[in-house]
Amino acid sequence: MPTYTAPTRDTRFIVNEVLDLPSYGNLPGFENATPDMIDTVINEAGRFCAEVLAPLNRTGDEQGCTRNADATVKTPDGFKEAFEQYRESGWGTIAQPEEFGGQGLPHVLGFVIEEFMATSNQAFAMYPGLTGGAVAAILAKGSPEQQEKYLHKMIANEWLGTMNLTEPHCGTDLGMIRTKAEPQADGSYAITGTKIFISAGEHDLTENIIHLVLAKTPDAPDSSKGISLFIVPKVLVNDDGSLGERNGVECGSIEEKMGIHGNSTCVMNYDEAKGWMVGEENKGLAAMFIMMNAARLGVGIQGYAQAEVAYQNAVAYALDRRQGRALTGPADPEAKADPIFVHPDVRRMLMDAKAFTEGMRALALWGALQVDLTHKAQTEEERAEADLMISLLTPVIKGYGTDKGYDVATNMQQVFGGHGYIEEWGMSQYVRDARIAMIYEGTNGVQAMDLCGRKLAHNGGAAIQQFFKVCDEEIAAAKAGEFSDIAERLEKALGEQKAATMWFMQNAMQNPNNLGAGAHHYMHIMGIVTLGLMWLRMAHVAKAKLDENPEDKAFYEAKLTTARYYAERFLPDAGALRRKLEAGSENMMALGEDAFATAA
DSSP, X not given: OOOOOOOHHHHHIIIIIISOGGGGTTSTTTTTOOHHHHHHHHHHHHHHIIIIIGXXXXXXXXXXXXXXXXXXXXOOTTHHHHHHXXXXXXXXXXXXXGGGTOOOXXXXXXXXXXXXXXXXXXXXXXXXXXXXXXXXXXXXHSOHXXXXXXXXXXXXXXXXXXXXXXXXXXXXXXXXXXXXEEEOTTSOEEXXXXXXEEETSSOSSSSEEEEEEEEBOTTOOSSGGGOEEEEEESEEEXXXXXXXXXXXXXXXXXXXXXXXTTSXXXXXXXXXXXXXXXXXXXXXXXXXXXXXXXXXXXXXXHHHHHHHHHHHHHXXXXXXXXXXXXXXXXXXXXXXXXXXXXXXXXXXXXXXXXXXXXXXXXXXXXXXXXXXXXXXXXXXXXHHHHHHHHHHHHHHHHHHHHHHHHHHHHHHHHHTGGGGGSGGGSHHHXXXXXXXXXXXXXXXXXXXXXXXXXXXXXXXXXXXXXXXHHHHHHHHHHHTSTTHHHHHHHHHHHHHHXXXXXXXXXXXXXXXXXXXXXXXXXXXXXXXXXXXXXXXXXXXHHHHHHTTOOTTHHHHHHHHXXXXXHHHHTTTHHHHHXXXXXXXXXXXXXXXXXXXXXXX
């Protein structure tokens, strides 16, 4: 049976030592994030996820969800009881605003909880997962009356939220949606249409579900400029906050999926359901992007979360499974064979996984700090800089994080050999669950185009220039010190990214296909560079701690070795990716449709 241990030591290292979260105590919301509070949240969240959620992961995969005759949905055994514990413990309130019942702690700690939940049980984590994004959209665009009516219950997780975008005939191109919103005399709208792929669209965990739905009013432009956003509750809410009649929305069916079986991914049918507009008419896409950006960061976390749990189980298997002898001679002469852990190819896969998951955790949590600083930094300039940085990093965290997270999950399955392909060992589930993260909340191709087509050029390239400045300054400082080897390799990889950026500037305007053909490679170059920056930072902190002669010396020594491994094995890939990018689009786009048909 697969197991999970929350990586609390590594998380405390990043939050307390690398990010130095307590040093921000002068900012609103950070004053309560003392070292003791941080350690308590990390340790207790890790315990809850390992002891309560992880044992249900396989149950959820095997049982899936069941649609009842009355269109309600039963979640897998144990999910409802576990959710009650989650709600009562207040894990969903950690980073939510205090005025609506949240604890007001930094988003960094909220991201920690998201990781532990996604790693221990991704399907379960998806039920409350979109509620935070829904809350953010209502906070930003909802009326005071809407905020008062819905946010207290949603933040308390007494009600959960969803986002309803996709329809059977359109996914990314939301301008094609057909769901209609007819205005009513009482100020509400009658919502009619069908939405698909709706995570947690119907379930038995809460008594109400607050759907955020994209639809078009009668005279709206037939494009993305004609989209409005609506709150559509599963059960109507009376003026006094009590629940009233069932609304005209129900689960038509549960999608049959490759993975995340424990989550009810639904086809949702709206039949003149009562809804209320959020924000301005025809401005719904901007409101929904608030929710989508939050969701994309959460999906990036899912990418390395599945890599983490697959890695933990692969390490345990590699230490136990015996086969062959070490190339340098028997590691255990008393046994007939050595553990496969001694073989360099197995060690390659395990070291790749360790370098990626620990580096990606650092990047995601640094990104979470930017989210906090966007709202709470002392000066407008600092807030603007943080907003630029997280806007640039979001498609990288989502796209690169889930691409590589899936690669790691499959490599950890490979460590198991034939046993990895057998359901009994549980590795198949990690691979199947990891696969969806590359697809939903905007496929990774969309993330790459968002990065290259929008974020690089935004505000005259201010975000990417700020990123280059941060990297240049930290590399320059490191080149004069003990980590000059890491800094020089990172400098070379950064140079590849700068050259790729310049190539786009020179070649994408005359032929936009050049941008599209290279966007995926650019996203991976930037992912490699950003993780290199994280490892440079972690190496500096680890060395400083080793100089203090700590008790957990082995932990910091492992950080230094892994940092150098990352620099040697990951950073050189940036050059090959740049050469692919600079091949352009000519041959990629040259063949006609007939050339792709298979001849009989």
